Structure formats: structure tokens, C-alpha cells
Amino acid sequence: GDSVTQTEGQVTVSESKSLIINCTYSATSIAYPNLFWYVRYPGEGLQLLLKVITAGQKGSSRGFEATYNKETTSFHLQKASVQESDSAVYYCALSGSNTGYQNFYFGKGTSLTVIP
């Protein structure tokens, strides 16, 4: 089926250290999957962080970047130097057309805590 698997649970990183949150996807019924990272800050709704719709391309936003790798079906989120304000829950997501519907699937979310 179509699904997203990402680093689960909580991740704690010290400020100014690097971060990677793993994400892999399965798109068995979606011909051209689009990949997304969403972020949810405490008390707020989901916000789009970045998206990539073409395999091989890299998306970036607010210092975060992710590369759409079709060979490894991965879309890992990375940041070279995290800040305390990056503490939030991050969701990897997959979208694409299937039988005429534009489906959208989320990973389970990764809670990032950045400690000063």
C-alpha cells in the first residue's frame, strides 16, 4: 500500500548540532508521488515546511533540507545546526493521485526537542 515511515518517538539534540530525521515511503498505487515535510509547533496547526515533487530534487526551507530519492524511496530531513526554536513535531508526508482522488498520507511524527 501507500505509506510513510519515519523516525519515531522523540529526538533530543543540543543546540547548534546537526539533525537528521529519517523518512521512507511506499507508493505502490501512486505513479508520481509528491513528498512533504510538515511541522507542528506547540499549540499551532500543521505548517508546510518543504515539499519536493520531482525525484532527484532537493527542497529547503528555514535551514532544513530534504532530497527526494526514488532509488532508496527516502526523503530524510536534515539541518546542519538546529536552534531551540526548531523544537516541534515533524511529519513526513506523501501525496499523489490514485483512482482520481488526491490522497495524502502522514508518517507518525517525530518530536524534536532542542536543548540549549
Next chain:
Amino acid sequence: GALVYQYPRRTICKSGTSMRMECQAVGFQATSVAWYRQSPQKTFELIALSTVNSAIKYEQNFTQEKFPISHPNLSFSSMTVLNAYLEDRGLYLCGARDRGNSDYTFGSGTRLLVI
């Protein structure tokens, strides 16, 4: 810009009663609306996808009889949780998109507590 409002933000209902939640799109046409539920310790599960002029598509484990959805125009959708029980508690998220846009805009969610 494109915004999606959901209300109420949080609600409590007694076990066995029903609760209706609403989703309002502002700044774009909500051709498709997707409803999700995030149960405690779980991800956002897709409940159903509603596209104007098409039948509402429910995912496995979710039914119209339990989660009836209305999508009467291009700016509004509602979903009711009928006969709510403890397992229905969680955050219900609405996402909407325009026909020509693959990106969904999400609301802040309605948090349902069942007592």
C-alpha cells in the same frame, strides 16, 4: 493567503453522544477536503476524502455511518462523530486543496475528548 479554520478547537462529549466539527476554507476553493484523526500515540489516519461532484471516499476502518461528512460548497465541510466512544478521542484534522494545487492547507484541528 490560503487558510483553513476548524471549530471548535476542543470539545468534550459524553460517551454515546454525537459531535459535529466544521472546516472553513478562506482564500481558495476547497475542491477536495480530507479529514484525519490522530489518536493518542498514533499518526494522522485518513478518515475520508471528499471531492466536489464526486462520492466521498472513506478509508478502511472508517464508515459514513460513523463519520458522516458534508461538503456542500467550495468553502465548507463538516464531519460528525456519531455515537462517540473512548476510542474516538483524539485530534481531528481537516485539510483542503484547490483542484489545480497538489498541496493541502490544514487547519489547527478539533480535539475531541470523550467522557
